[in-house]
Amino acid sequence: MSRIKLIASDLDGTLLQDGAQSLRPETCELIHRLTREGICFFAASGRQYPNLRRLFAPVAEEIGYICENGCVGFYQGEKLFLEHMDRADGQEILHAIWEKKDAEILLSGIYTSYLQPKKMSYYYHIRDVVKNNVTLVDDIFAVSEDYMKISVYEEEGIEKSSAYWKERFGSRATVVTSGFCWLDMMPPGVNKGSAMKKIQERLGIAPDECLAFGDNYNDAEMLSQVKYAVAMDNAVPAIRSQCSYHTDLVEHSLETLLCLIS
Numbered sequence: 001m002s003r004i005k006l007i008a009s010d011l012d013g014t015l016l017q018d019g020a021q022s023l024r025p026e027t028c029e030l031i032h033r034l035t036r037e038g039i040c041f042f043a044a045s046g047r048q049y050p051n052l053r054r055l056f057a058p059v060a061e062e063i064g065y066i067c068e069n070g071c072v073g074f075y076q077g078e079k080l081f082l083e084h085m086d087r088a089d090g091q092e093i094l095h096a097i098w099e100k101k102d103a104e105i106l107l108s109g110i111y112t113s114y115l116q117p118k119k120m121s122y123y124y125h126i127r128d129v130v131k132n133n134v135t136l137v138d139d140i141f142a143v144s145e146d147y148m149k150i151s152v153y154e155e156e157g158i159e160k161s162s163a164y165w166k167e168r169f170g171s172r173a174t175v176v177t178s179g180f181c182w183l184d185m186m187p188p189g190v191n192k193g194s195a196m197k198k199i200q201e202r203l204g205i206a207p208d209e210c211l212a213f214g215d216n217y218n219d220a221e222m223l224s225q226v227k228y229a230v231a232m233d234n235a236v237p238a239i240r241s242q243c244s245y246h247t248d249l250v251e252h253s254l255e256t257l258l259c260l261i262s
Contacts (some may be wrong), residue, residue: 002255007034008042008066009195011055012179013215014232015043015250028058030254035062037261040203042066044192044212044222046149046178049074050111050133068108069176069184069218070195071148079197082110083148083255085187089172090147093185094140096168097152100161105140106151114141122153127205137138152183158257176218184218193221193253200225211257213250 015023031041031116041059044050044066052067053060057063067097073080097105100218104122107114112133118209127134138141151163152158157180163181166175173185200207210226212219223229223242228254231243240246 003209004039004211004228005205005262006040006042006200006203006256007211007213007254008044008192008226009213009250010192010215010219010222011043011045011047011052011214013214013234015217017234017249018121023132024251027054027251028230030258031056031059031063031258033258034254035059035219037140037258040205042075042196042199044195044214044219045069046151046184047130047217048111048113048132048180049190051131054131057138064199066192066195066222067197068149069174069178070190070192071108071186072110073195073199075199077204081195083187085147085150085185087147090150091141093150093169094129095149098140100152102154102156103161104155106152106153107143107147108133108149108151109143110148113225114140114143114145122155123147148186150185151178152185153181154183155181156181157181178216178218183221191221192219193223193225196222196225213247213253214243 001035036039042064046069049067063110066073066157071083112135114135114137115123144223162177171192174190175185178184198220207228212222212226212228214223215232230245230247231240233248
C-alpha cells in the first residue's frame with residue numbers, strides 16, 4: 001500500500017449510520033491522531049460548511065471539507081474553490097420544485113441555506129434536525145447570492161421522482177440522489193470527484209496516496225478519484241461493486257490504518 005496522505009469520508013450513511021446526526025465519541029479522536037501523523041482528513045458531504053464545522057467541532061480547524069456535494073471546498077479554514085450554477089438554469093429549477101406538490105426547496109449559499117417552506121415542519125427539520133444555518137425568505141427567487149447547489153426534499157422519498165428530475169435537468173446540471181428524501185442539483189461536471197481532483201492538485205497529493213469512504217451514488221466520482229475506495233457494508237449495490245474494499249464502520253478502518261503506520 002502506498003503511503004496514505006489524504007482520507008475523505010462521506011457522512012450520511014457512512015460516518016453517520018442509521019440516521020445519526022452526531023459523530024461517535026471516538027471519531028474525532030481518531031481523526032486527530034491521523035492529522036498528527038500528517039494525514040489530511042476531509043469530510044465530504046452534501047451538507048453546508050457551517051453544519052460540518054459544528055459536527056466536527058473538536059477537530060474543526062485541523063481538517064478539510066468538501067461541502068454541498070463538491071460545490072465548495074475548505075481546508076484548515078481556507079476556501080479552496082467555489083462553483084456556481086448558471087442563474088437562468090437555477091431559476092428554472094427553483095420554479096420546477098416550487099410547482100411540484102409536496103416538494104420543498106433548499107437553496108445553498110456558502111454559509112446558509114435559503115428556505116421558503118411550504119410547510120413550517122420542513123424549516124424546523126432543516127434547522128433543528130439537520131442543524132443547518134437557515135435563512136427564511138419571502139421570495140426564494142429573489143435571493144441574490146450566486147447559486148451553488150439546489151436541492152429537492154420530498155418527505156415521502158425521492159425515488160419515485162428522481163428520474164423526472166434527471167431527465168428534465170440532467171443536461172444542464174449534475175443531478176444525484178443524496179439519501180432517502182433528497183436530490184441535489186449542482187453545476188454541470190461538479191461532484192465530490194471533481195472536488196477531490198481540485199484538492200489533490202492544490203495540495204500536491206496523488207490519487208494513489210488517497211483513501212475514501214462512501215455508500216451512495218453521489219460518492220461514485222470521489223471513489224473513482226482515489227486508489228483506495230472503501231464501500232460501506234450498507235452501500236447501494238453499484239457502490240459496493242465499484243469498490244475493492246468494504247467496511248462496517250469507518251472508525252474500524254481508521255483504527256486499522258493507525259495501527260499500520262504507528
